[in-house]
Amino acid sequence: MSGRGRFLTFEGIEGVGKTTQVARLAQAMADRGIAHVVTREPGGTPLAERIRELVLTPGAERVPDAAELLLMFAARSVHLENQIEPSLAADRWVICDRFTDATYAYQGAGRGLALDAIAQLERLVQGPRRPDLTFLLDVPVGIGLARARSRHSATQGAVDRFERERIEFFERVRAGYLARAAAEPARIAVIDASRPEDDVTAQIIGELEARTWIS
Numbered sequence: 001m002s003g004r005g006r007f008l009t010f011e012g013i014e015g016v017g018k019t020t021q022v023a024r025l026a027q028a029m030a031d032r033g034i035a036h037v038v039t040r041e042p043g044g045t046p047l048a049e050r051i052r053e054l055v056l057t058p059g060a061e062r063v064p065d066a067a068e069l070l071l072m073f074a075a076r077s078v079h080l081e082n083q084i085e086p087s088l089a090a091d092r093w094v095i096c097d098r099f100t101d102a103t104y105a106y107q108g109a110g111r112g113l114a115l116d117a118i119a120q121l122e123r124l125v126q127g128p129r130r131p132d133l134t135f136l137l138d139v140p141v142g143i144g145l146a147r148a149r150s151r152h153s154a155t156q157g158a159v160d161r162f163e164r165e166r167i168e169f170f171e172r173v174r175a176g177y178l179a180r181a182a183a184e185p186a187r188i189a190v191i192d193a194s195r196p197e198d199d200v201t202a203q204i205i206g207e208l209e210a211r212t213w214i215s
Helices: 018-031 046-056 065-089 100-110 115-126 141-155 167-183 197-210
Strands: 007-011 036-040 093-097 133-138 188-192
Touching (some): 007 018, 018 093, 018 133, 018 197, 036 065, 046 065, 065 093, 065 100, 100 115, 100 167, 133 197, 188 197
Parallel strands (some): 007 093, 036 093, 133 188
16 A cells, blocks of 8 residues: 555535545554545634635525635635645545535536636645546436435434525436546446445445555
8 A cells, every 4th residue: 555645535416425434434544554634625723614604504685606616715725725635645635525626527527617617716726736636436317315304304414505405406416426537437436325234335445445545
């Protein structure tokens, strides 16, 4: 296994089980003695979490789509500078719940913003930094949204701005994710997340073992 830190990201629409699988992978890393950090986007640092609140919290004033996109990359810039890059430089693995693929899916495919504009911001903010491997947890939109509604009902949690969107929005987002996976099959591993959680975890670990990154 290489000693250098790896940058792993999890993607998918609401209700695919990212939180569960991120935690399970982190435990697998800990069991193997691999130094790692778990983080998320938007967010991951105190300042980036404050930007997250601006993006996700519903309010009386509308957030224009362009402003939403710029806020995402503002949070990402802070996150990269203060969390992701220092962790990778210290040979720690970074496990991140969403990254720039989400921006292409949600703000690009979902909102209809120009993909070339997103690509320009990606180059400006990230330079050459890209995930080493992305796990796209995929379920039909109906299943994902039903799971998300069930979760909110059980926890009485607040519904954020994205979760208020109509099913057509999430169909576009899912299609955007799958299009990216088809364009970058070496980096993006599509995982059928409608299966039992143990099966999903086994495939995720298997993807890392197949690359001889862990054993």
